[in-house]
Amino acid sequence: MSKYYHQRTKYDPDTIASKSQGLDWSTQPKSYKEYKIGTVYDLKPYLQSTKQDNESYWWQRLSLFLLCSYGLTARIQTMGEPMYLRAAPSAGGLYPAEVYLVSKGTSFLPAGLYNYQVKDHTLIHFWANDVWLQIQGACFGHPALIVADIALITTAVFNRSAWRYQDRAYRRICLDTGHLLGNIELAGAMNGFRPYFAGGFIDRQIDELLYLNPEQEGTICVIPLVDIDTHPDAAIAAFPTALPSRINLEYAEIPDGQLLKNCHQMTEIAEFRQLPANPSDIDSVQLDDKYNFPFCLKISTRTNPIDWHDHIPLAELENTMLKRRSTRAYTGAELTLDELKQILDFTYHPRHYAEQNLDPNPDYFDLSLIETFIAVSGVQGLEEGCYYYAPRAQELRQIRFKNFRQELHYLCLGQELGRDAGAAIFHTADLNMAVQKYGDRAYRYLHLDAGHLGQRINLAAIRLEVGVSGIAGFFDDQVNEVLGIPEDEAVLYITTLGRPA
Numbered sequence: 319m320s321k322y323y324h325q326r327t328k329y330d331p332d333t334i335a336s337k338s339q340g341l342d343w344s345t346q347p348k349s350y351k352e353y354k355i356g357t358v359y360d361l362k363p364y365l366q367s368t369k370q371d372n373e374s375y376w377w378q379r380l381s382l383f384l385l386c387s388y389g390l391t392a393r394i395q396t397m398g399e400p401m402y403l404r405a406a407p408s409a410g411g412l413y414p415a416e417v418y419l420v421s422k423g424t425s426f427l428p429a430g431l432y433n434y435q436v437k438d439h440t441l442i443h444f445w446a447n448d449v450w451l452q453i454q455g456a457c458f459g460h461p462a463l464i465v466a467d468i469a470l471i472t473t474a475v476f477n478r479s480a481w482r483y484q485d486r487a488y489r490r491i492c493l494d495t496g497h498l499l500g501n502i503e504l505a506g507a508m509n510g511f512r513p514y515f516a517g518g519f520i521d522r523q524i525d526e527l528l529y530l531n532p533e534q535e536g537t538i539c540v541i542p543l544v545d546i547d548t549h550p551d552a553a554i555a556a557f558p559t560a561l562p563s564r565i566n567l568e569y570a571e572i573p574d575g576q577l578l579k580n581c582h583q584m585t586e587i588a589e590f591r592q593l594p595a596n597p598s599d600i601d602s603v604q605l606d607d608k609y610n611f612p613f614c615l616k617i618s619t620r621t622n623p624i625d626w627h628d629h630i631p632l633a634e635l636e637n638t639m640l641k642r643r644s645t646r647a648y649t650g651a652e653l654t655l656d657e658l659k660q661i662l663d664f665t666y667h668p669r670h671y672a673e674q675n676l677d678p679n680p681d682y683f684d685l686s687l688i689e690t691f692i693a694v695s696g697v698q699g700l701e702e703g704c705y706y707y708a709p710r711a712q713e714l715r716q717i718r719f720k721n722f723r724q725e726l727h728y729l730c731l732g733q734e735l736g737r738d739a740g741a742a743i744f745h746t747a748d749l750n751m752a753v754q755k756y757g758d759r760a761y762r763y764l765h766l767d768a769g770h771l772g773q774r775i776n777l778a779a780i781r782l783e784v785g786v787s788g789i790a791g792f793f794d795d796q797v798n799e800v801l802g803i804p805e806d807e808a809v810l811y812i813t814t815l816g817r818p819a
Contacts, residue, residue, distance in 0.1 A: 470502065635676075644787040
């Protein structure tokens, strides 16, 4: 089903005009949920609080953690509903992700279900019953849920993105959630929480616990948050971040307009799965280097890590997360090779940042499935062309010699960002291999990981004052053809880098 969905939602030069439709601003869904009843916990006072008692300190950390993960950073009036910009980027500013918090029950936070209300930076306690054991059961006894006292659950409200992007929106939904996961990883390290990404769970059980309508909203990820201050030496047993679903080979022809919901349903895990004897065996986050041709030009990307401290520990990371914006236009001027190296270093080598108290081994679903290609149009000291990035060797390997500015303009649906960027980073995956390993659920994992990597690129670029913008709309097959990327590599995401105009 994943391969069918991917093929059906490709953009093609010959058909894209016939499938495009105008936007009816009167029907745009709201980008946030509202609850009529519930107990409200206001998180805003803790952003300015100087109290240092245990309770205030805990609330300060949680408040800043949620703000840097998905908090409101600006309000912009549009033709329809106001656009509430958040710490994590979203295609079209549509923000399909919802963030729920589950409490086991602590002296600070009673047991039950909460929704993070982005508009006013509050938590609303909408269900007061203890559901922790049900969460554990639906997540196959994930060991982090034994130690953690709270967990986040991210969901997707499908129509928020489908309103604009139709069936292809599921790609953007998972990429956007990946951006959010990237923020959760880093904001957790900043505030003393270690997030554990649980991608394998019984979907409908979690949906029912959250009182979701599965036709409108579905669970994407469960994230136990282990409080490092409370459990500094907690030993969490190895457990896979990704579990497989079925491979759906039999399905009727699906009409346009129903592909998104059908794809999500086909990626669900519907029943208890027997875990491997050694659960860590199924996870493979070891980056593997390919395309090691003896004749190709190879450039080392080893460099000094980005400094996120600036006299105060991680102060610049917090500032960057809250001021981040997608760049709207580039000048066409060149980037430096050092800038590109540092962006790649922060994105692919978190161990280099352990001394800055960032997580040296953050959770992904399976990075061994993701490949990275870079189209270089304007980087000082780097020949124009297409390069494969080999993370383990920390080097760029040139596989095509050409200036791709005009082709990128075309491939990115005429967006000038593609033409004027100094470099464009392409994340791809062998979809056949991924589905063989994880069933149709692989489609989620691939886009979640690509979005997670994309968010680290975003933050590194903004810190270096380099313009950055993600692009999820492109002519799929033509990207492979023009750049010389193998046909079996499905293009997941493009992130452009350039000098801001």
